[in-house]
Amino acid sequence: xxxxxFDALKALIPTAELYHDGGVxxxxxxxxxxxxxxxxxxxxxxxxxxxxxxxxxxxxxxRQLQGAKAQNWTTHSLGGRTWWxxxxxxxxxxxxxxxxxxxxxxxxx
Numbered sequence: 001x002x003x004x005x006f007d008a009l010k011a012l013i014p015t016a017e018l019y020h021d022g023g024v025x026x027x028x029x030x031x032x033x034x035x036x037x038x039x040x041x042x043x044x045x046x047x048x049x050x051x052x053x054x055x056x057x058x059x060x061x062x063r064q065l066q067g068a069k070a071q072n073w074t075t076h077s078l079g080g081r082t083w084w085x086x087x088x089x090x091x092x093x094x095x096x097x098x099x100x101x102x103x104x105x106x107x108x109x
Contacts, residue, residue, distance in 0.1 A: 005049070005097040012098055021078055024050050027097065036108050038066055046078060049093050049100050057091045059104035060084065067108035 002025045009027055010016045019028040027047040034041050044062040052058045053076065060083035064073045072087035091103040 009047070009097045009101070019046055019079075021048070024048075026050070027101075029101075034065065034105060034108060036065055036067060041065065046083060047097060047101050047104075048078075049095075049097050051093065052076075053085075055085075055089060055091075057093045057100050057104070058085050059088075059101065059107075061108075065108040070107040 006016070006018050006025070006027060013029055013032065015030055015032075017028045017030075019026045026049055029045050029047065031042040032045050034043060043065065046060040048058040048060060050057060053074075060076060060078060062083065064070075064084050064086075067086075070086040070088070073084050074087075076083050076085060086107050088104055088107040091100055093100070095103070
């Protein structure tokens with residue numbers, strides 16, 4: 001199941017790498033192009049399609065991004081690196097990974 005989800009994501013984003021944190025799989029995506037209100041930016045992200053810190057799923061960014069809906073940013077340590085996540089609820093972990101990513105990106109668009 002996890003490999004099928006990751007393979008589908010990698011087919012659309014070839015730079016994606018399978019990421020493991022505490023036995024939980026996700027995806028590390030370096031320099032993902034992200035459409036924002038200020039234009040397109042690139043940022044490293046970690047797609048965490050599992051529960052984390054009270055959220056059903058998370059998208060961690062290498063830095064805070066501006067977005068009308070991206071509020072209440074917090075820092076998290078994953079893989080020995082500091083990551084940022086905004087408060088964005090309601091993204092079900094049962095969705096395909098590519099849909100989870102798209103839903104979380106709505107916060108910064």
